[in-house]
Amino acid sequence: MTETTVSPERALVVEEGGEAQRGFIGTNVPRKEDKRLVQGEGVFFDDVKRHEMGFVYFVRSPYAHARIKSVDVAKALELDGVYGTLTGDEVAILTDPFFELSTPPGAHIKDYALAVGKVRHVGDPVAAVVARTRELARDAAELVEVEYEPLPLVLDAEEALKDDVILHEDAASNTVWSGVFDWGDFDAALSEADHVVRIERLHFDRFSSTPLECSGCVVEFNRGTGQWTIHGNHQMPGIGAIWMAPALRVGIDKLRFVSQDIGGGFGNKITLHPQYTACCLLARKLNRPVQWTEWRTDQHTANTHGNERTFLDVTVPVKADGTMLGFSVRALDDCGAFPRYEPLGCIIWAQVTPGCYRWRNVRVDFTQVCTNKSPVAPNRGYSRMQHLWLTERIVDIVSHELGLDPIEVRKKNYVKHEEFPYETPNGCIYDSGDYARCLDIALDLIGYSSLEEKRRDAESRGKLFGIGIGSTLDSGTNNFGQSMILNPELQFSGNNEVATVKLDIFGEVVVTLGTVPQGQGHETTSAQVVADILGCTPDDINVRAGHDTYWNSTAGFSGTYASQFAVTGLGAVKGAADKLAVEMKQLAAAVFGCSPDDIELAESQARIKANPEAALPFMALGAILNANNAGLPPELDVTLNVRHVYRPPFEKPDLERKYGNLTLTYATQIHACALEIDPETGVYEVVDYAAVDDCGNRIHPQIVEGQVHGATAHALGAATHEIFTYDEEGNLLTPNFYDYHVPHALDMPPIKTGFIESASPFTPLGAKGMGEGGGAGIHAVCAALQNALGRRGEGPIVWRSCNPSQGVWELLQSPEKTRKLVSVESR
């Protein structure tokens, strides 16, 4: 069941010749991608076949931490149909370590395509085998003999901090990066407070959005040009190439990334460079195309997880009326065996430093450490989700301890509608929004006014009833200058994305994107934008499917990640279409002998405004310029093939103060959850759920709502059962969908959705990126559990992000265990 509240609809108009007409932006046009996908005619990387290609299988470590004494591939090579192998020793000779983002100690970590000298997590690849069939490659991998010398291991972040067991000897410490962020005057806030609430420990658990399509690639090497073509599903090829090219000791243009359809990414496909580099080496060494399809078990065990973060010594100064003045915390982030993209997570949370709140005094002491677990990578809601979970737990626990209504406390502390654009204590500019109104809509959707009735009804059935809110921001369009707060030596700042739009010889409008879509409907929304600008319909627009580095439509930050397509991608599309519109008018004016100002684009024609009968259809324009151009004025400088790079307006941050605008847009998601717990078993059920989204102007409302549904499902899975847990030897206990239960159709509660549209004043279309949702569902479920389990300083404290029924039962059995995590000092 889905219900959509309808906010007052904004006028959807295209200004053309002073006349307003309804445009395609803001409407649910049919998705261009669907026709091929519902017929099984999409092309995913695993559908790409090349003559005589060999199948790659990685030999992986059964130990969480061990020295590699020897790797012997002789028996594997003897097997008929095996084409060749690759070992860590070869990789160490043929490549340089991937560059590290962090300052020391993390800067000294050496990370290669295969394990060199040591393995650091179960599943760490030590060798690769290539064979004629998938099955044979797996057989051959069994014949690779690896001798290990097991080492002591460390799986817990706090233990890792002690450096008793060190993963990376070159770094001489497990600490990757640490830094203190201090904004406002936290000590003054403490002395001003009427209550100080202290929370000893909160823990955000490890999980991942586990895209249904595993990672992989088909790699071809062109011996003549020294160029690799990687048909894969890397969702951020720009950064992939930046990692791979120096490691492979080649120019960046030697790496061509191609993808058409990708079966979900959610950030988990941003750090595929180690496996891709191994495949590049194999394609070159064996002189044949190689194909690697990751197995599900390998993805769970050894690809990427989301960040696990422990929050220690949370201190919250509160005024008597429930106004919070800020917070301080020690955050300890566990990035697993290799940091890769991850040190950026040490900064990225700062995009949403005070959450949705007017808190001015924040001190965060942040440390990231390595442990003998799978590496982590961006995961839907990346780094902000963990931090927003903290801000939401703060609001609920403080309310709970002081006997305040968490809804009233939220409203009191939210940034107010009239305060936008709002500058946070660390210089981020929240562009627009109305959090209190979104909350009211969410409450209305779950029937908050009849809450006490629902509570009584549940209690009459012996159930505990709780209601909870998750208020989040989906910060989108990164200012990569934030990486310089991590490491001032990094030469990254700003952001960019590219699109090209051309009018072809037969009048076909062709759009080429720099992005790497994984289901977000980029072909459709791009066509909507171009159609409105050129005066035609989305059906007239051919948006090329997928990504190809060699389309010359990419820039340094090209990719699909971090909630930004509606801003950067469509900003580029709009810019290119605007330029093309100018050229089409110039060409038509040259043909008609009038001024370009006299020309309008409408009904797939360029025509004279005052005399619409005088019209050149798009086909005529395309044909004249491309194939029938004799007699055109020599000074007419049009190509009908334009490229636009959208560059958001950013400054470099102040590195000393760790201060500046880190993202361009802030979409809001406010979720409300009602649940009932069986106190005998801890089993609970979400009985009502609402998600309210504000992402500014919605280009395609149906796609926006679909993203809300999906992000909610991820969050509900993470809140209730999705968790990566390890045994004491570092074996992942949830290595496949059998043990790692993701929501199925029967698990999902009915979701009601609502929206408002607070246009962003900073973006080309007033739209904001919104795909991640900030993990709102995790926060809402935790809040509802807290609400159900006890009130006014009694009952257990919900201190972990994942609360399966077993965990809830334990909270109910021994409330004192978690109760002691919290203390209140009232003055």
Added chain:
Amino acid sequence: MEVVARKTIEVEVNGESYEREVEARRLLIHLIRDDLDLTGSHIGCDTGNCGACSVLVDGVLVKSCMMLAIQADGTKIETVEGLARDGELTALQQAFSDHHALQCGYCTPGMLMSATALLRVNKHPSEPEIRKAIQGNICRCTGYVNIVEAVKAAAE
């Protein structure tokens, strides 16, 4: 008992007959995808949980990663490629598009086969019946909301 390492099998897929020699251990999904080049059916797990490879074998819904190719010898198989006729989408396929029941499209072929199997035996399923019918198919994009809506709409 004779140990069979390879076997020649015949299958009819979407009305076309194929004869292939396959290893005894070859999974049906690999026969379909790799040997017959019908890449619409997908693989999302190693354990039979995700349902992306769902096809109909002699009219019965099967996860084709849970069946050996040689077990399918002599059967009639239907895959997603066989749903539309002459480019004309089925009501279910059209409903998936109309209701935005797909995002990345990776689970979609399996989801369509499960829903097709349901609608053949139950013309007017209730929402719980729809959810039960697709519970063996994992979707990571949609939260199932619009998939359920699409199946309902197709039934009407």
